[in-house]
Amino acid sequence: MRRVWALVGKEFADQRQNLAxxxxxxxxxIVAIAMPVVVAIVIPAVAGEKLSDSSDFEVALELxxxxxxxxxxxxxxxxxxxxxxxxxxxxxxxxxxxxxxxAAYSIVGEKQARSLEPLLATPLTTMELLGAKVLSSLxxxxxxxxxxxxxxxxxxxxxxxxxxxxxxxxxxxxxxxxVLGPLAGLAAxxxxxxxxxxxxxxxxxxxxxxxxxxxxxxxxxxxLMGAFRLTTPLMLVIAVVxxxxxxxxxxxxxxxFDRETILTRWK
Amino acid sequence: xxxxxxxxxxxxxEIFALLGPNGAGKTTTLRVxxxxxxxxSGTVHLDGVPMTPxxxxxxxxxxxxxxxxxxxxxxxxxxxxxxVYARLYDLDSPRKAVDEALALFxxxxxxxxxxxxxxxxxxxxVALARSLLHKPRLVLLDEPTANLDPESAREVRExxxxxxxQGRTVLLCTHNLxxxxxxxxxxxxxxxxxxxxxxxxxxxxxxxxxxVRVTLRQLASTYEPLLRGAGLTDIRSDGTQMSVALNGTPLxxxxxxxxxxxxxxxxxxxxQEEPPLEEVYLKLLHPEGGVQ
Numbered sequence: 001m002r003r004v005w006a007l008v009g010k011e012f013a014d015q016r017q018n019l020a021x022x023x024x025x026x027x028x029x030i031v032a033i034a035m036p037v038v039v040a041i042v043i044p045a046v047a048g049e050k051l052s053d054s055s056d057f058e059v060a061l062e063l064x065x066x067x068x069x070x071x072x073x074x075x076x077x078x079x080x081x082x083x084x085x086x087x088x089x090x091x092x093x094x095x096x097x098x099x100x101x102x103a104a105y106s107i108v109g110e111k112q113a114r115s116l117e118p119l120l121a122t123p124l125t126t127m128e129l130l131g132a133k134v135l136s137s138l139x140x141x142x143x144x145x146x147x148x149x150x151x152x153x154x155x156x157x158x159x160x161x162x163x164x165x166x167x168x169x170x171x172x173x174x175x176x177x178x179v180l181g182p183l184a185g186l187a188a189x190x191x192x193x194x195x196x197x198x199x200x201x202x203x204x205x206x207x208x209x210x211x212x213x214x215x216x217x218x219x220x221x222x223x224l225m226g227a228f229r230l231t232t233p234l235m236l237v238i239a240v241v242x243x244x245x246x247x248x249x250x251x252x253x254x255x256x257f258d259r260e261t262i263l264t265r266w267k
Numbered sequence: 268x269x270x271x272x273x274x275x276x277x278x279x280x281e282i283f284a285l286l287g288p289n290g291a292g293k294t295t296t297l298r299v300x301x302x303x304x305x306x307x308s309g310t311v312h313l314d315g316v317p318m319t320p321x322x323x324x325x326x327x328x329x330x331x332x333x334x335x336x337x338x339x340x341x342x343x344x345x346x347x348x349x350x351v352y353a354r355l356y357d358l359d360s361p362r363k364a365v366d367e368a369l370a371l372f373x374x375x376x377x378x379x380x381x382x383x384x385x386x387x388x389x390x391x392x393v394a395l396a397r398s399l400l401h402k403p404r405l406v407l408l409d410e411p412t413a414n415l416d417p418e419s420a421r422e423v424r425e426x427x428x429x430x431x432x433q434g435r436t437v438l439l440c441t442h443n444l445x446x447x448x449x450x451x452x453x454x455x456x457x458x459x460x461x462x463x464x465x466x467x468x469x470x471x472x473x474x475x476x477x478x479v480r481v482t483l484r485q486l487a488s489t490y491e492p493l494l495r496g497a498g499l500t501d502i503r504s505d506g507t508q509m510s511v512a513l514n515g516t517p518l519x520x521x522x523x524x525x526x527x528x529x530x531x532x533x534x535x536x537x538x539q540e541e542p543p544l545e546e547v548y549l550k551l552l553h554p555e556g557g558v559q
Contacts, residue, residue, distance in 0.1 A: 006354030
C-alpha cells in the first residue's frame with residue numbers, strides 16, 4: 001500500500017495544480033443544491049403561494065402522509081421535504097462527474113507528459129497503479145459529495161420549514177448519496193480509466209465515461225414522471241447491479257491496461 | 268517482429284552499448300530488459316533470476332531505467348518528483364535518498380524548481396538521478412545525451428562513467444558513436460537480430476586489417492615501389508602520407524620504418540591507424556558496402 005499512497009500523494013499534488021478539473025463538479029453541485037431551493041423555497045416566496053395549495057403536489061402529500069417521518073409535518077413542510085428528498089438523486093451525479101473528470105485526466109495526463117514509462121519501470125504493479133488512480137479520483141469525489149451534502153443540509157436548515165431537515169436526512173436519502181452515488185462514481189471512473197487507456201485525450205475519455213450519467217438521469221426523470229418510486233428494495237437492486245458492474249469494470253481495466261500495448265501504441 | 272534471436276550477457280560493472288538504426292529494436296530490447304514488455308519467447312535473467320510476471324516487480328527494484336523522454340511531472344518540484352519515486356522503490360529513508368541524489372548530481376539548489384523551469388540538460392540530470400535513486404545493479408539508458416548541448420552531454424557521459432566506477436552495469440542505447448567510443452567497454456550492433464557483439468577494438472580487428480599511417484617530408488608515392496618489392500601490396504599514398512596494411516606480411520612497423528629510413532625517407536610521424544567506430548558500425552550493417 002505504501003507505493004499506492006506514494007502515487008496517490010502525487011495525484012493530489014497534480015489536482016491542486018489543476019483546479020479546473022473540479023469545475024464540472026462545482027457546476028453540478030451548485031445546480032443540485034440550488035434547484036430544489038428554487039423550486040421549494042424561492043418560487044413560492046416570490047409568487048406568494050403555498051406549495052401545499054397546488055394540485056401538482058397532492059400526490060406528494062398523499063404519498064408522504066404514509067411515511068412516519070413526515071406525519072408530524074404540516075402540509076407545506078411535507079411538500080418541501082418531498083422536493084428535497086426527490087432532488088437528492090441529483091447528488092448521485094456529484095461523485096460521477098468529479099471522479100470521471102479526474103480519472104480521465106490522470107491516465108491521459110501521464111500519456112501526455114510521457115511519464116508513464118518511467119513509472120511502469122518501478123516495482124509498481126498494474127493493480128497498484130490502477131488502484132492509486134482509482135483512489136486518487138474517488139477520494140476527492142467523496143469529499144465533494146460530503147461537502148455538497150453538508151451545504152444542502154445547511155441550506156434546508158436555514159430556509160425550509162422546521163422539521164424538514166429530519167425528513168430529508170432519512171436513510172433513503174443517505175443511501176442514495178453515500179452508497180449509490182459512490183458506487184456509480186466508482187463505475188464512472190473505472191469506465192474513464194478503461195477508456196483513457198485506449199485514447200489519447202482526456203475529453204474523449206470523459207465523453208465516453210459520461211454515459212454512466214444517462215441511467216441516473218433516466219432514474220430522475222422516471223421518478224418525476226411518476227413511473228416508479230425509488231423504494232428500498234429497488235435501491236438494493238441498483239446497489240447490487242452497481243457492485244457487479246464495478247467488479248466487471250475492474251477486471252476489464254486490469255486486462256486492457258496492458259503495459260506492452262500502452263508503451264508501443266501510446267504516441 | 269521487433270526482435271528476433273537476440274541473446275547477450277552483461278558483465279558486472281561494464282558499460283555495454285547497444286547500436287542500431289532506427290527501428291532496429293534498441294528501445295524494445297531495453298523495455299524487455301526492464302520488465303516492461305514480456306518477450307514472446309526467451310527469458311531475461313537478472314543475477315540468475317528469470318524475469319516472469321511473478322518476479323518482474325521484484326526484479327524491477329534492481330533496475331534503473333532512463334527512458335528516452337525524461338517523463339518528469341511538471342506539477343511537482345524536482346524534490347517531490349524524486350521523493351515519489353523513492354517511495355515507489357520502497358526506500359527506507361526517501362528524504363535521505365533524495366538528498367544524496369541531489370548532492371550527487373549537483374542539483375540541490377534546483378530542488379524546489381519545477382522541471383518545466385529547467386534546461387534540457389538539467390531535466391535529463393534529474394531523470395538520471397531518479398533512475399539511480401534506488402542504487403540499481405543494472406542501469407538502462409535510452410539515448411541519455413540526445414538533444415543535449417555538448418557541455419550537458421559531456422556531464423551526462425561523466426556521470427555514466429562514474430556508474431562503472433561504482434560497479435554498476437550500464438546498458439547504453441544511443442546513435443552517438445563518438446560517445447560509445449569514449450565510454451563503452453563492449454558494443455552490440457542490432458538490426459532486429461543481433462549482428463555483432465564485442466569490444467570496439469575486437470570488432471575493428473575483425474573487420475579491418477591493421478594499418479600504419481606514415482607521414483613523410485617527401486612525396487609518399489616515391490617509396491611505394493620499394494615497399495611493394497618488400498612484399499606489401501595494400502599501400503595507399505596521398506601527398507606526403509601513406510597508409511600501409513601489414514597483415515599477411517612478415518613485416519612489422521619497426522621493419523617498415525627501417526626500410527623507409529634506409530631508402531632516404533624523412534619520417535615525421537608513424538601512427539597505428541584505427542578506423543572510427545562509425546566505419547565498423549556501417550560495415551557491420553552493410554557488409555557488402557552498399558551504404559557509406
